[in-house]
Amino acid sequence: MNDSDSIRIVIIEDDETIREGYAFLIGQAEGYEVIGTYISFDEAVKKIATNAPDVILLDIELPGTNGIEALPKLKKMLPNAHILILTVYESEKLIFDALSNGASGYLTKNTPAAKIIESIKEVKQGGGPMSVNIARMVINSFQKNQNSPLSKRETQILELICNGKSRSQIAKELFIDLETVRSHIKNIYIKLDVNSRSDAIKTARDNKLI
Amino acid sequence: MNDSDSIRIVIIEDDETIREGYAFLIGQAEGYEVIGTYISFDEAVKKIATNAPDVILLDIELPGTNGIEALPKLKKMLPNAHILILTVYESEKLIFDALSNGASGYLTKNTPAAKIIESIKEVKQGGGPMSVNIARMVINSFQKNQNSPLSKRETQILELICNGKSRSQIAKELFIDLETVRSHIKNIYIKLDVNSRSDAIKTARDNKLI
DNA sequence: ATCAATATCACCCCAAAAGGGTGATATTTT
DNA sequence: AAAATATCACCCTTTTGGGGTGATATTGAT
Numbered sequence: 243m244n245d246s247d248s249i250r251i252v253i254i255e256d257d258e259t260i261r262e263g264y265a266f267l268i269g270q271a272e273g274y275e276v277i278g279t280y281i282s283f284d285e286a287v288k289k290i291a292t293n294a295p296d297v298i299l300l301d302i303e304l305p306g307t308n309g310i311e312a313l314p315k316l317k318k319m320l321p322n323a324h325i326l327i328l329t330v331y332e333s334e335k336l337i338f339d340a341l342s343n344g345a346s347g348y349l350t351k352n353t354p355a356a357k358i359i360e361s362i363k364e365v366k367q368g369g370g371p372m373s374v375n376i377a378r379m380v381i382n383s384f385q386k387n388q389n390s391p392l393s394k395r396e397t398q399i400l401e402l403i404c405n406g407k408s409r410s411q412i413a414k415e416l417f418i419d420l421e422t423v424r425s426h427i428k429n430i431y432i433k434l435d436v437n438s439r440s441d442a443i444k445t446a447r448d449n450k451l452i
Numbered sequence: 453m454n455d456s457d458s459i460r461i462v463i464i465e466d467d468e469t470i471r472e473g474y475a476f477l478i479g480q481a482e483g484y485e486v487i488g489t490y491i492s493f494d495e496a497v498k499k500i501a502t503n504a505p506d507v508i509l510l511d512i513e514l515p516g517t518n519g520i521e522a523l524p525k526l527k528k529m530l531p532n533a534h535i536l537i538l539t540v541y542e543s544e545k546l547i548f549d550a551l552s553n554g555a556s557g558y559l560t561k562n563t564p565a566a567k568i569i570e571s572i573k574e575v576k577q578g579g580g581p582m583s584v585n586i587a588r589m590v591i592n593s594f595q596k597n598q599n600s601p602l603s604k605r606e607t608q609i610l611e612l613i614c615n616g617k618s619r620s621q622i623a624k625e626l627f628i629d630l631e632t633v634r635s636h637i638k639n640i641y642i643k644l645d646v647n648s649r650s651d652a653i654k655t656a657r658d659n660k661l662i
Numbered sequence: 663a664t665c666a667a668t669a670t671c672a673c674c675c676c677a678a679a680a681g682g683g684t685g686a687t688a689t690t691t692t
Numbered sequence: 693a694a695a696a697t698a699t700c701a702c703c704c705t706t707t708t709g710g711g712g713t714g715a716t717a718t719t720g721a722t
Contacts (some may be wrong), residue, residue, distance in 0.1 A: 293719070296558075298679080317598055318598065334643035338594060341591055341595065342594045342595060343596065344596075344598065345591075345596060346588070347591070348590060359710085364584055365605045367584070368584075368585070368588055369584030369585065369587055370584065370587035370588035370589075370590060370591035370592075371581075371584075371587065372580075372587060372591075373575055374577075374578075374579030374580065374581075375578070375579065376581035377579055377580035377582060377587070378556075378578055378579050378583065378592060379580075380580060380591075381551055381556060381557070381580035381582075382580075384548060384551035385551065385552060385554060386552045386553065386554075388524060388527055388528065388554065392695095393696080393697060393698085395697075395698065396697090398700095404614065404616070405557045405650060405653055405654065406613070406614070406616070406648075406649040406650035406652070406653040406654075406707095407650050408650070408678080408679060408680090409679070409680075410678085410679080411650060415561060416651075418698085418699070418700090419699070419700055419701090420700095421680090421698050421699085421700050421701060422700055424681090424700095425698080425699075425700075425701095426697095426698080426699090427680090427681090428681085428682085428683095429697090429698095431681090437681075437682090438616075438680085439616040439680080440522050440615060440617050440618070440621060441617035442616070443616040444615065444616075445617055467673090473673060542704085563678080603667080603669085604668095605668075605669065606668090606669095618680095618706080618707080618708060618709090619680085619708070619709075620708080628669055628670070628671085629670075629672085630671095631670085631671050631672060631673085632669070632670050632671055634671095634709090634710085635670075635671075635672095635711090636669080636670090637667095637709090638710085638711085638712095639669095647710070647711090648709085648710080649709080651712095
């Protein structure tokens with residue numbers, strides 16, 4: 243594989259030791275070319291478009307514009323680049339913020355260089371590399387509560403409420419009477435100990451009932 | 453590592469060749485013990501509790517109770533077992549159904565044995581192993597539409613609507629007038645070409661505006 | 663510097679919806 | 693046999709939702 247086939251990589255990371263360390267380790271792998279390293283998004287923004295990277299390694303904690311804010315801007319400038327988050331942070335909120343803002347993968351910094359190099363190829367080929375603990379958090383976010391206090395019918399109706407449906411819309415959809423829907427909703431409210439749609443939705447989401 | 457420290461594995465898979473092939477390959481790996489193989493959940497249900505497996509490899513297409521239906525039942529019988537889906541199916545719906553019903557990982561059947569063996573250990577240790585294409589689908593499910601027609605404020609209000617908030621609740625939360633909220637909602641409806649909350653929520657979800 | 667989009671607020675209208683209370687009955691599950 | 697579930701009924705009042713038509717100040721992009 244010659245240089246023209248290499249994966250073009252840009253690294254945005256404020257810690258010089260880490261940045262240069264990654265650049266060296268990745269750069270010496272065959273088929274990988276580090277074409278730019280920057281200490282911040284604000285630095286990178288001047289030149290990164292001409293770098294035309296395939297993959298961007300992005301830290302979250304950066305001086306000036308942070309990684310999360312940088313994500314949509316980078317995606318706008320370079321719609322075809324894959325962005326791989328490389329950070330020490332493992333909070334749920336940051337992970338989901340990153341993924342919803344356009345990150346194609348999420349690695350924590352204890353990841354060995356070999357795994358990072360593999361992940362770069364993986365993301366280039368359309369995969370979604372994640373550190374094991376991140377993957378588990380992502381999977382957990384899908385899991386429903388197995389011990390819901392609600393019956394099937396109640397869960398079904400709660401889901402429709404979460405979709406913004408009115409009582410009469412729910413009644414039509416389920417081929418039951420409006421009063422039956424009311425009755426179910428009342429029971430849902432009692433079980434969840436709430437007395438409004440929004441509180442029911444919040445409780446349902448918090449407890450992953452839906 | 454002796455047998456008592458081995459990871460205890462059960463395989464539920466209807467194709468005999470695949471089932472016995474996996475059982476052999478996994479069983480010969482050090483630290484792995486295949487303690488039961490079944491052609492269906494309905495077969496497995498009789499004895500699986502006494503197997504006390506750490507990890508269950510579960511196919512989705514099964515005679516009788518399918519894998520998705522089996523998941524919650526297995527989780528109820530064996531709350532501490534990790535269930536790894538091993539299937540040819542890659543449809544979004546099946547993946548999310550599996551994950552929300554208690555699967556801890558999702559592998560497609562082209563996965564090499566070495567990767568399966570690694571994934572078993574990974575899931576036992578609290579990871580969330582997925583095939584690369586599955587991981588990308590999961591990550592994509594988080595991505596927001598980068599070309600939303602809505603302004604920031606409108607998106608914010610749409611999110612509150614998706615949380616079931618009323619106009620007045622939104623007004624309070626954002627410290628703006630009720631009439632301002634109304635005005636924003638009207639503009640949201642125009643932009644999304646809808647005329648009700650439920651349609652707005654549906655359109656928002658379909659287009660990943662929220 | 664200018665024009666478009668955005669964010670803010672105001673007042674008209676009325677039908678629909680939401681929530682609380684109380685109770686009945688048949689089916690299902692345990 | 694008892695408990696939970698699913699179904700429907702009628703009482704009540706307040707809130708909400710959606711359509712229409714405007715104004716004004718700020719912000720953003722060209």
